[in-house]
Amino acid sequence: MTKPNTANPAVLRWVEETAKLCQPDRVFWCDGSESEKDALIDEAVARGILIRLNQKKLPGCYYHRSTVDDVARSEARTFICVPTSEEAGPTNNWMAPAEMYSKLRGLCAGAMRGRTMYVIPYLMGPLGSPLTKVGLELTDSIYVVLSMRIMTRMGQIAYEHLGQGEDFNHGLHCMLDVNPKNRYIAHFPQDNTIISTSSNYGGNVLLGKKCLALRIGSWLANKEGWLAEHMLILSAESPSGEKTYVTAAFPSACGKTNFAMLVPPPHLAAWKIRTIGDDIAWMKPGADGRLYAINPEAGYFGVAPGTNRRTNPNAMDTISRDTIYTNVALTPDLDVWWEGKTDQPPAELTDWKGNRWTPGSPEPAAHPNSRFCAPMKNNPALAPEADDPNGVPISAIIFGGRRSTAIPLVYQAFNWIHGVYVGACMSSETTAAATGEVGKIRRDPMAMLPFCGYNMGQYFRHWLLLRKRLCVPPRIFYVNWFRRDSTGKFIWPGFGENMRVLKWIVERTHGRADAVETPLGWVPGPRDFDLGGMSGFDPAAMAKAQEIGLEEWRREALTHDDLMLKLYADLPKELLFQRELLVARL
Numbered sequence: 397m398t399k400p401n402t403a404n405p406a407v408l409r410w411v412e413e414t415a416k417l418c419q420p421d422r423v424f425w426c427d428g429s430e431s432e433k434d435a436l437i438d439e440a441v442a443r444g445i446l447i448r449l450n451q452k453k454l455p456g457c458y459y460h461r462s463t464v465d466d467v468a469r470s471e472a473r474t475f476i477c478v479p480t481s482e483e484a485g486p487t488n489n490w491m492a493p494a495e496m497y498s499k500l501r502g503l504c505a506g507a508m509r510g511r512t513m514y515v516i517p518y519l520m521g522p523l524g525s526p527l528t529k530v531g532l533e534l535t536d537s538i539y540v541v542l543s544m545r546i547m548t549r550m551g552q553i554a555y556e557h558l559g560q561g562e563d564f565n566h567g568l569h570c571m572l573d574v575n576p577k578n579r580y581i582a583h584f585p586q587d588n589t590i591i592s593t594s595s596n597y598g599g600n601v602l603l604g605k606k607c608l609a610l611r612i613g614s615w616l617a618n619k620e621g622w623l624a625e626h627m628l629i630l631s632a633e634s635p636s637g638e639k640t641y642v643t644a645a646f647p648s649a650c651g652k653t654n655f656a657m658l659v660p661p662p663h664l665a666a667w668k669i670r671t672i673g674d675d676i677a678w679m680k681p682g683a684d685g686r687l688y689a690i691n692p693e694a695g696y697f698g699v700a701p702g703t704n705r706r707t708n709p710n711a712m713d714t715i716s717r718d719t720i721y722t723n724v725a726l727t728p729d730l731d732v733w734w735e736g737k738t739d740q741p742p743a744e745l746t747d748w749k750g751n752r753w754t755p756g757s758p759e760p761a762a763h764p765n766s767r768f769c770a771p772m773k774n775n776p777a778l779a780p781e782a783d784d785p786n787g788v789p790i791s792a793i794i795f796g797g798r799r800s801t802a803i804p805l806v807y808q809a810f811n812w813i814h815g816v817y818v819g820a821c822m823s824s825e826t827t828a829a830a831t832g833e834v835g836k837i838r839r840d841p842m843a844m845l846p847f848c849g850y851n852m853g854q855y856f857r858h859w860l861l862l863r864k865r866l867c868v869p870p871r872i873f874y875v876n877w878f879r880r881d882s883t884g885k886f887i888w889p890g891f892g893e894n895m896r897v898l899k900w901i902v903e904r905t906h907g908r909a910d911a912v913e914t915p916l917g918w919v920p921g922p923r924d925f926d927l928g929g930m931s932g933f934d935p936a937a938m939a940k941a942q943e944i945g946l947e948e949w950r951r952e953a954l955t956h957d958d959l960m961l962k963l964y965a966d967l968p969k970e971l972l973f974q975r976e977l978l979v980a981r982l
């Protein structure tokens with residue numbers, strides 16, 4: 397048992413109660429210091445939880461391999477535990493709080509015997525921000541401790557922020573034997589409590605991230621008049637030095653990290669894109685009637701496959717040190733590799749399951765949802781505003797998904813209500829970030845389907861009402877980088893070239909770029925979209941990327957009904973009217 401490093405009575409009481417339940421051999425009070433990190437890493441390496449990577453090539457980097465059935469978020473095992481199922485809404489799994497508490501107390505009783513319980517104090521948000529929240533995670537996973545120190549502002553700083561207050565999130569994580577049968581990710585918003593069992597996968601167990609910053613966060617945001625969103629935040633500085641702040645909501649593994657770290661192509665090299673956040677935005681109307689955003693996180697928990705010097709050089713620099721890799725492949729000299737890292741795979745690897753792998757092996761070497769966990773301060777494109785407690789004023793909100801057909805490269809919603817409808821009807825082909833079938837189209841409103849901590853119909857109403865508190869509402873856009881032609885090839889090259897789309901968006905928010913009206917919204921006119929210096933892209937392909945097929949869209953509009961019918965009882969009527977207007981325009 398190390399000594400408590402806080403005198404906060406509510407913290408002491410809760411740690412004592414939890415220790416009584418879980419019966420760890422030892423309680424370890426984390427302080428967030430470097431010496432503590434070094435000692436924990438040594439212990440994790442000695443116990444085989446981490447492998448020390450080649451320190452010449454990857455200083456400060458370590459490798460973790462999970463069990464084979466604990467590799468992604470478990471949406472089917474994620475619950476919102478509020479008094480009635482109506483409050484959780486039809487898109488969430490629900491269980492009554494008393495029933496879930498009783499089940500989980502049973503699972504956690506004595507679950508840490510022979511283990512250490514680590515007490516992790518952390519902040520979500522920059523120090524001193526009125527939006528910042530305190531969390532405490534009690535866990536028996538050393539991997540979680542080391543990852544939370546990267547992903548959050550962890551240590552004494554959190555107790556300083558909390559003082560003698562009681563307003564902190566209570567997070568309990570018991571690894572158990574990581575058997576999926578006992579896996580629960582349970583949220584109790586009324587008690588500001590999260591309990592996660594029998595997993596060690598980041599999205600299920602780094603409780604500050606999806607559980608607090610999004611599910612509990614969105615529930616609190618609805619009560620307190622702000623927004624907790626699955627959005628990146630970036631700063632776009634124009635050649636004249638004007639900065640425009642933009643957020644974008646894309647579903648998991650659809651390129652938020654790449655977009656947040658975008659490097660413009662040579663033709664637009666005078667633009668500077670800097671990252672504020674790559675996954676989560678907390679946003680609140682400011683006194684001046686603009687919407688201000690902070691990134692509550694301090695690190696990136698990103699998908700490794702596909703990341704390389706061409707697709708995301710800033711991420712490659714970020715993860716070249718101080719990074720924990722999970723489920724990627726290893727080279728014989730303890731470097732890391734994943735599909736898409738280099739054009740040619742190495743001749744021999746150890747795959748994510750620990751087996752020998754060669755280029756002829758039938759399975760990928762890295763798991764498709766293998767991850768890096770890296771501190772944001774390593775990012776060469778980090779915006780200094782990432783630490784600004786006041787946040788940044790947002791001029792544009794972008795929604796987007798992964799769709800092979802129908803959805804054009806970019807369009808702008810006519811107004812806020814139409815924008816909420818467009819965001820609500822977002823759809824995407826599923827990815828490996830959650831367990832289940834990959835490549836199936838699902839509706840993922842505002843990329844929040846797996847993360848909204850209350851009834852989604854009420855969530856849309858909250859978005860609509862927020863408009864009344866904004867004098868300068870952000871303009872709303874929709875993008876799709878993933879449209880394919882009849883041969884299956886992506887039409888738009890994506891990555892750095894997305895700067896061209898971003899440039900049009902930025903110029904639109906300042907009233908400088910023209911647009912053409914279509915049934916879906918405003919799209920760039922032929923002279924308003926900068927295709928200068930684009931080698932290998934036939935300008936005629938732009939028409940394909942932007943094509944709006946009326947017949948195809950009439951069918952698409954019908955598919956919006958899936959969600960509308962599911963949420964009908966709670967759906968704001970404004971969205972039904974928007975649907976009527978869309979159908980009429982088509």
Ligand code: OXD
Pocket residue numbers: 469599647648649675697829830
């Ligand atoms: C993530 C996710 O890890 O959305 O960010 O799954």
Ligand code: MN
Pocket residue numbers: 626647648675
């Ligand atoms: Mn995410």
